[in-house]
Amino acid sequence: MNYVLPELETLEPVEGEKATLTLPDGRQVDLPVLRGTHGPKVVDVQKLYRDTGYFTYDPGFMSTASCDSSITYIDGERGILLHRGYPIEELAAKASFIEVCYLLLYGKLPDAGELAAFDDSITHHTLVHEKLKTFLNGYRRDAHPMAVMVGTVGALSAFYHEETDVTDPEERDLATHRIIAKMATICAMASNYAIGQPFVYPQNDLDYAANFLHMCFSVPTERMQVTLVQARAMNRFLVLHADHEQNASAATVRIAGSSQANPYACVAAGIASLWGPAHGGANEAVLKMLEEIGTRDNILMFLKRAKDKTDPFRLMGFGHRVYKNYDPRARVLRDSCHEVLDELDKRDEPVFALAMELERIALEDDYFVSRKLFPNVDFYSGIMLRAMGFPTEMFPPLFALGRTVGWISQWHEMIQSPNQRIDRPRQRYTGAPIRNYVPLEQR
DSSP states (O other), X not given: OOOOOOOOOOOOOOTTOEEEEEOTTSOEEEEEEEOOSSSOOEEOOTTHXXXXXXXXXXXXXXXXXXXXXXXXXXXXXXXXXXXXXXXXXXXXXXXXXXXXXXXXXXXXXXXHHHHHHHHHHHXXXXXXXXXXXXXXXXXXXXXXXXXXXXXXXXXXXXXXGGGOXXXXXXXXXXXXXXXXXXXXXXXXXXXXXXXXXXXXXXOTTSOHHHHHHHHXXXXXXXXXXXXXXXXXXXXXXXXXXXXXXXXXHHHHHHHHHTTTOOHHHHHHHHHHHHTSTTTTOHHHHHHHHHHHHOXXXXXXXXXXXXXXXXXOOOOTTBOOSSOSSOOHHHHHHHHHHHHHXXXXXXXXXXXXXXXXXXXXXXHTOHHHHHTTOOBOHHHHHHHHHHHHTOOGGGHHHHHHHHHHHHHHHHHHHHHHOTTOOOOOOOOOOOSOOOOOOOOGGGO
């Protein structure tokens, strides 16, 4: 079945188009109006402060574009997500994660030779330095896997410090391949460390998704037999989390990289940003919500609470800050979630049966449908990952694993931009006015 491309308006730039800003002192300033391939027009305020002494105020950057990017486009109102112009539904259904990595990094889908060479490079960089295991063993036994990820990925710059010249294209490319390859191994090591299992070496005869599952669930005495359903589910999970425009963690990577910090440090900064529960912990919150609901008999009561604005209870995994329509990633992951539950014969287990019933009832409830509060990617990913055997504390590291290629692609683009400069947001100062120092004995 072929995917039908959505109709998106493409606006050609209008030479000399401007917006006029009238300042409190009566001065009028003409500001250039820019247009992208898709999306809203942009008022260029780069020279506003230099020319007028004013700058703009936009907490959370809700109306501010901080960069040009050709990697990802989101139309939240219509539920559209494109990577380099390709709809996420097509990529998740047809492409391997390695293909999507190549696409995000190099701007095009690889041909057979390019894909084979890229896959070979990633595969042969999955091993980590043996001393890294010693480093990782220094963490507390009960360290959160995200703490392990932040520290260990940052430490890669100590192991490969001789090849971190961000001005050298070859060294950038080498570091990129290393990060994508070794992130899977480090993520699996963090998972094994959390449960007291030995570290498992990667296998070059497996693809990226299957190899990751092998490293997470095999033991030295018995190799995991990764099924097609589970490998496909993990591949889709990684593809669906590969990039998501200028979110908090991507912006963090770009800001860190704007100082010309090495890419390992930049990705570690992105992991730290992702760790926040408002960003990378939503699928864990879904399972906590299901535990709070408890049984199917309680669903209607909790849905009633979710509709009550005075009640702090919220329906986690429904709706999205960006998407005001059905999250396009959720449609794809929903199928994999159900396939995994069926293969593992877990559809009737209490937490999964509860989730499926909650999904069904909410999708038939006019309150949620009219407000476009549909299940999002976090609703299905948490359920699927739990069924596959991942503990909830591993959910954010798995998110980081998929998002690494997006971060490093954003970093690459930022480093090569002709407009690249160190990021320096302005502020509106609201502190004390200027005053004299008072000696201690007079205070």
